[in-house]
Amino acid sequence: MTGRGRYRIIPIRSTSSNRDYTVVKYYNEENGKTQEECKVDFLKYVFQWQTFGSAFFEVKQTTEPNFPEILLIAINKHGVNLIHPQSKEILATHPFTKISNWSSGNTYFHMTIGNLVRGSKLLCETSLGYKMDDLLTSYISLMLTTMNKQRTLNR
Numbered sequence: 772m773t774g775r776g777r778y779r780i781i782p783i784r785s786t787s788s789n790r791d792y793t794v795v796k797y798y799n800e801e802n803g804k805t806q807e808e809c810k811v812d813f814l815k816y817v818f819q820w821q822t823f824g825s826a827f828f829e830v831k832q833t834t835e836p837n838f839p840e841i842l843l844i845a846i847n848k849h850g851v852n853l854i855h856p857q858s859k860e861i862l863a864t865h866p867f868t869k870i871s872n873w874s875s876g877n878t879y880f881h882m883t884i885g886n887l888v889r890g891s892k893l894l895c896e897t898s899l900g901y902k903m904d905d906l907l908t909s910y911i912s913l914m915l916t917t918m919n920k921q922r923t924l925n926r
Contacts (some may be wrong), residue, residue: 821861824854828903830858830880830895839863844880844895846906848913851882853893867911875900882907 804812817823825845832842841863843854850866865884872890873884880900883890897903 781877821849821853821864822847824848825852826902826906827854828880828897828899830897832893832895834892834894842895844903846903846910848910851907867914870907870911873904873907875904877901880904 792921797926806808822845826848828844830842830844831840831905832838833840838853839855839857841856843856843859845852845854845918850864852861853863853865854861865882870882871885872881874881878896879899880895880897882895883895884893885891904918
């Protein structure tokens, strides 16, 4: 913060291959914006990120040989993202419309992508499966409610 109470928006660099977010000299530069304006600018910027608003879960996956054993799963209003834990690269994105089944227990979370016959399964070891299950249930319920309301309005 400068002596005049102004902030510069925090510049963040991101490349698709290396999602290394860096905070670069964000104070001590006059840019003519108030602290609140800079906060709004920053939120508008990060709102565009695919993982904005996500709940993140570190899991041990046991089914996909092309993914690392330890995986980050990000769940938000758009679906489920599978993320490499070191590089932060998004390895796969599954919208809710492609998730056909899921279940959880004290030590696991399972999810089927695609149909039950030809779909792929993601089996994960985690103690937070119940939270992942609850989030999926809530988001999909909201999606179905919204779709039903739109159908009713279009009649």
